Amino acid sequence: xxxxxxxxxxxxxxxxxxxxxxxxxxxxxxxxxxxxxxxxxxxxxxxxxxxxxxxxxxxxxxxxxxxxxxxxxxxxxxxxxxxxxxxxxxxxxxxxxxxxxxxxxxxxxxxxxxxxxxxxxxxxxxxxxxxxxxxxxxxxxxxxxxxxxxxxxxxxxxxxxxxxxxxxxxxx
Numbered sequence: 704x705x706x707x708x709x710x711x712x713x714x715x716x717x718x719x720x721x722x723x724x725x726x727x728x729x730x731x732x733x734x735x736x737x738x739x740x741x742x743x744x745x746x747x748x749x750x751x752x753x754x755x756x757x758x759x760x761x762x763x764x765x766x767x768x769x770x771x772x773x774x775x776x777x778x779x780x781x782x783x784x785x786x787x788x789x790x791x792x793x794x795x796x797x798x799x800x801x802x803x804x805x806x807x808x809x810x811x812x813x814x815x816x817x818x819x820x821x822x823x824x825x826x827x828x829x830x831x832x833x834x835x836x837x838x839x840x841x842x843x844x845x846x847x848x849x850x851x852x853x854x855x856x857x858x859x860x861x862x863x864x865x866x867x868x869x870x871x872x873x874x875x
Contacts, residue, residue, distance in 0.1 A: 724744065727869040756781065759774070760774055776814045785806070786807070790833070804838065
């Protein structure tokens with residue numbers, strides 16, 4: 704009985720710790736009054752030192768409540784310019800979502816994706832792999848995730864959103 708109680712306490716403690724992996728940060732520019740919301744963590748996918756991409760959630764504020772507005776991918780070495788890119792997320796249960804970027808042609812390595820309904824609800828599952836494909840050159844990179852914090856990245860973001868807790872970041 705004592706072992707069961709100790710194991711239960713250990714798992715509860717680990718679960719509480721896991722909820723704080725991703726924090727939401729809020730910044731309001733002193734000079735511009737522009738509000739920014741972002742996370743302290745991102746999903747980094749690298750193939751060597753020169754090719755990779757970073758997946759970051761984007762947020763919006765409606766009536767004082769922040770929520771997902773989409774996903775931003777910053778890529779390097781996967782083609783030179785981007786347009787009509789695809790982001791595919793494969794989950795451990797073998798389901799997947801494929802998002803199409805809406806951002807205009809650019810050579811800055813930035814792609815933006817919207818999240819709606821069923822795609823948004825699927826982000827509560829553990830991730831197995833992430834694939835980014837440049838829609839202009841059709842170059843792609845697929846990364847199998849091995850770290851637990853990467854596999855639960857979107858789950859952790861959702862927990863942070865559900866708490867509606869954020870840290871204020873003061874910068875000029």
